[in-house]
Amino acid sequence: MAMKGRTIRRHFRESFKSLGRNGWMTFASVSAVTVTLLLVGVFAVIMMNLNKVATDLENDVEIRVYIDLIADAEEAKMAEDQLVDEIHSLPEVAEVIYSSKEQELDKLIKDFGEELSLYEQNNPLHNVLYVKAVDPHETANVAKAIDKFDNTYEVKYGEGKVEKLFNFIKISRNVGLVLILGLLFTAMFLISNTIRITIVARRDEIEIMKLVGATNSFVRIPFVLEGMWLGILGSIIPMVAVSVAYYNIYQILLPRLKGQMLQILPNTPLLYQVNGLIITIGILIGVWGSFMSVRKFLKV
Amino acid sequence: MIQMNNVIKKYPNGVVATNGITIDIRQGEFVYVVGPSGAGKSTFIKLMYREEKATSGDVIVNGINLTTLKQSRIPKMRRQLGIVFQDFKLLPRLTVYENVAFAMEVIEEQPKKIRQRVLEVLELVGLKHKVRMLPSELSGGEQQRVAIARSIVNMPKVVIADEPTGNLDPETSWEIMNIFEEINARGTTIVMATHNREIVNTIRRRVIAIEGGMIARDEYGGDYGYEG
Numbered sequence: 001m002a003m004k005g006r007t008i009r010r011h012f013r014e015s016f017k018s019l020g021r022n023g024w025m026t027f028a029s030v031s032a033v034t035v036t037l038l039l040v041g042v043f044a045v046i047m048m049n050l051n052k053v054a055t056d057l058e059n060d061v062e063i064r065v066y067i068d069l070i071a072d073a074e075e076a077k078m079a080e081d082q083l084v085d086e087i088h089s090l091p092e093v094a095e096v097i098y099s100s101k102e103q104e105l106d107k108l109i110k111d112f113g114e115e116l117s118l119y120e121q122n123n124p125l126h127n128v129l130y131v132k133a134v135d136p137h138e139t140a141n142v143a144k145a146i147d148k149f150d151n152t153y154e155v156k157y158g159e160g161k162v163e164k165l166f167n168f169i170k171i172s173r174n175v176g177l178v179l180i181l182g183l184l185f186t187a188m189f190l191i192s193n194t195i196r197i198t199i200v201a202r203r204d205e206i207e208i209m210k211l212v213g214a215t216n217s218f219v220r221i222p223f224v225l226e227g228m229w230l231g232i233l234g235s236i237i238p239m240v241a242v243s244v245a246y247y248n249i250y251q252i253l254l255p256r257l258k259g260q261m262l263q264i265l266p267n268t269p270l271l272y273q274v275n276g277l278i279i280t281i282g283i284l285i286g287v288w289g290s291f292m293s294v295r296k297f298l299k300v
Numbered sequence: 301m302i303q304m305n306n307v308i309k310k311y312p313n314g315v316v317a318t319n320g321i322t323i324d325i326r327q328g329e330f331v332y333v334v335g336p337s338g339a340g341k342s343t344f345i346k347l348m349y350r351e352e353k354a355t356s357g358d359v360i361v362n363g364i365n366l367t368t369l370k371q372s373r374i375p376k377m378r379r380q381l382g383i384v385f386q387d388f389k390l391l392p393r394l395t396v397y398e399n400v401a402f403a404m405e406v407i408e409e410q411p412k413k414i415r416q417r418v419l420e421v422l423e424l425v426g427l428k429h430k431v432r433m434l435p436s437e438l439s440g441g442e443q444q445r446v447a448i449a450r451s452i453v454n455m456p457k458v459v460i461a462d463e464p465t466g467n468l469d470p471e472t473s474w475e476i477m478n479i480f481e482e483i484n485a486r487g488t489t490i491v492m493a494t495h496n497r498e499i500v501n502t503i504r505r506r507v508i509a510i511e512g513g514m515i516a517r518d519e520y521g522g523d524y525g526y527e528g
Contacts, residue, residue, distance in 0.1 A: 007408050208391055209406065210375070211378065211383055212378065212383075212402065213376070213377075213406055213454075218406060
């Protein structure tokens, strides 16, 4: 049954009027939405940044492949090329970077001081390949596979430490997920309860509508639209607050984190994502809360 | 118009409100439903607009069998009825005009038609000069007249009234009865549950008396028949 244009306009008009008529209840519902969405927003920003740090840590994991020392320069070159090709042929490998023993020594001198430049005469180091896996969690397996190739002197990836790090990150992510779900559930409960109170106060209205022959959807749509407005109104303060706060925190932290391993997410696209999340959740719980609450009173 | 065939209504708590009622009300009739409190009058009335569903037996209104009617078809069915309640059941935040117009908005009538028809019925009940007032600014009798206007605005074939004068003083009750008579004179069937002996004994019409969930008496031009 198609709804007529003026009926749709009527539903919108009614939903707006109703916000005004139920002034205090509107205020109460919007406040409940505001508080919960503020929590959701702050939490989302924190979780997304923690996730970014975790991902950075994961991506930092690499395999060092020390190449066998081979006296003959030509032979050594051939052996290295072959090894690089073999490593590249592994599907889990994302990148292979070659570092000669001279480059390795330079790094050591930079880190530990000029005394080490003595070794420039007789460099005891190996040429090294730095290998990253497409999926950092595959690092151990990739390392094992590389170890089987010829001309590898030693393959290291921080065995033990890496597993611990991954385990820690996995637990943190799961804990974060549970917290977010818990928060969303609480938000839905809180908001649908507030909306239910406003609707219980108007059950007579619903009963009369039904008795003069209103269909369920005719009764329900204005309430559901009203729930949507409550959700939208309730998301305004959280969106503004989270955006302003994060913008300022980012400005303060940015110079201090320069050159550090630890980085936080830039304003864009993070704030668009979080604001989108806030308003979407606001609308969803507003609509869902109204829908569920009206349903109870439609059986007249 | 309204037929009931051996209708039994048993509530979940075990109370049997109607115990085999069979009745036939024809188009254009004016019927009083009388009987002591708790005898099943209200249930009998509620069965007609499907607020209650019969446990067994058929209730046929306007050719529709309410016992087998699907839940989703109830709104359409109610649009062919006018219902008037003892407590008026007006929407407190809507004006007199809006309360009456509401019954037409619900069936998605054209705005022009709504305007015309609402003013027409408000004139019929004598409230055309109070269209902008809220129910709380009206007397009980005036509120009931608004409710009656709402019940007939969609030109139903039947108006069902559950003790429409129950909350009103005698003088106002007579005014309300005049309106019902006027509506009936235009061909609308009226079924009215009432406790008002004076009205039943003065405006003589068909009287259906219900006692213990059964029809105790069904008499054209009958009297109220119960002691005060």
